[in-house]
Amino acid sequence: GNSVTQMEGPVTLSEEAFLTINCTYTATGYPSLFWYVQYPGEGLQLLLKATKADDKGSNKGFEATYRKETTSFHLEKGSVQVSDSAVYFCALIKPGAGSYQLTFGKGTKLSVIP
Amino acid sequence: DGGITQSPKYLFRKEGQNVTLSCEQNLNHDAMYWYRQDPGQGLRLIYYSQIVNDFQKGDIAEGYSVSREKKESFPLTVTSAQKNPTAFYLCASSIVDGYTFGSGTRLTVV
Numbered sequence: 274g275n276s277v278t279q280m281e282g283p284v285t286l287s288e289e290a291f292l293t294i295n296c297t298y299t300a301t302g303y304p305s306l307f308w309y310v311q312y313p314g315e316g317l318q319l320l321l322k323a324t325k326a327d328d329k330g331s332n333k334g335f336e337a338t339y340r341k342e343t344t345s346f347h348l349e350k351g352s353v354q355v356s357d358s359a360v361y362f363c364a365l366i367k368p369g370a371g372s373y374q375l376t377f378g379k380g381t382k383l384s385v386i387p
Numbered sequence: 388d389g390g391i392t393q394s395p396k397y398l399f400r401k402e403g404q405n406v407t408l409s410c411e412q413n414l415n416h417d418a419m420y421w422y423r424q425d426p427g428q429g430l431r432l433i434y435y436s437q438i439v440n441d442f443q444k445g446d447i448a449e450g451y452s453v454s455r456e457k458k459e460s461f462p463l464t465v466t467s468a469q470k471n472p473t474a475f476y477l478c479a480s481s482i483v484d485g486y487t488f489g490s491g492t493r494l495t496v497v
Contacts (some may be wrong), residue, residue: 305484309418316488317430318478344424348427362429370460372437373418379429 279378280362284383286353288377294348294381295362297339299327304365306330306339306346311360320348320361353385391415393478400472401464408463408492410478410479416490417482419461423447424475424491433476436461465494472496 279307280295298304309317321330326341335350346363363378391412400406412419418437422430432445436455437455448485455461465472473496478489 307484314491316393316490317479317486318488319486322484359401368484373422373481374435375430375486376428379427 275304275333275365275367275376277363277365277376277378279361279381281379281381282360283382283384286383288385288387289352289369290385292348292350292353292357292383293361294361294383296346296348297376298344298346300344300367300376302367303341304367307366308335308337308346308348309362309364309377311362311374311380313359317362324361344358353383355387356386358383358385371379389477391480391487393476393492395492396432396440396490398492398494400494402496403467405464405466406494408465408476408478408494410461410463411459412461412480413459414480414482414487415458415482416487417458418480419455420428420479420481421451421453422447422462422477422479424477428473430477433463 276299278297299351307322308320310320311317321332321341323330329338337348338344360380360382364375366373394409395460420435431447433451435436452464476492
């Protein structure tokens with residue numbers, strides 16, 4: 274079946290540090306890939322997505338590139354801010370039979386300290 | 388503005404009681420979902436519905452029940468058969484691969 278594996282947290286960084294959160298997936302064919310962010314006490318918000326190999330998703334300074342050869346979709350940001358403190362989820366959708374179900378990784382908690 | 392409303396935000400339940408969590412959307416989305424979130428476990432799918440009057444079990448449906456009588460509403464009942472119900476519950480709706488999530492209900496068994 275489909276699965277997503279992301280690096281375990283928590284991750285603690287100083288403000289303006291470089292961020293990488295690793296994500297790899299297992300799925301047949303060509304899934305769509307997503308990063309969601311969850312701020313404390315809230316639901317999930319879509320951060321970025323990519324729907325085919327070599328696509329780069331980007332938003333709010335975050336980027337991730339769909340790498341088919343390594344089945345990866347690592348999240349990066351060049352300079353994190355305290356406001357980026359949240360839990361980040363990597364996810365995929367493998368469409369089939371009219372269904373678009375999300376499969377999530379376990380989440381990585383990021384804390385950014387001033 | 389369109390969105391998903393979950394209520395209540397916090398809910399306390401005594402052991403042996405059933406409790407119902409509300410989820411309402413005004414996005415005109417056909418599909419709706421319930422997820423359970425536990426620390427370190429990510430989000431696990433409880434039930435989902437692709438059309439009115441139809442729903443399917445997800446990965447952890449035991450001890451839960453749902454109904455989909457209206458397109459806008461997808462309530463989740465946590466029954467007394469659910470042995471460990473304390474968790475954060477998230478509702479979502481979608482059209483194709485565009486998901487919108489509610490702000491969640493935190494259920495605590497006391």
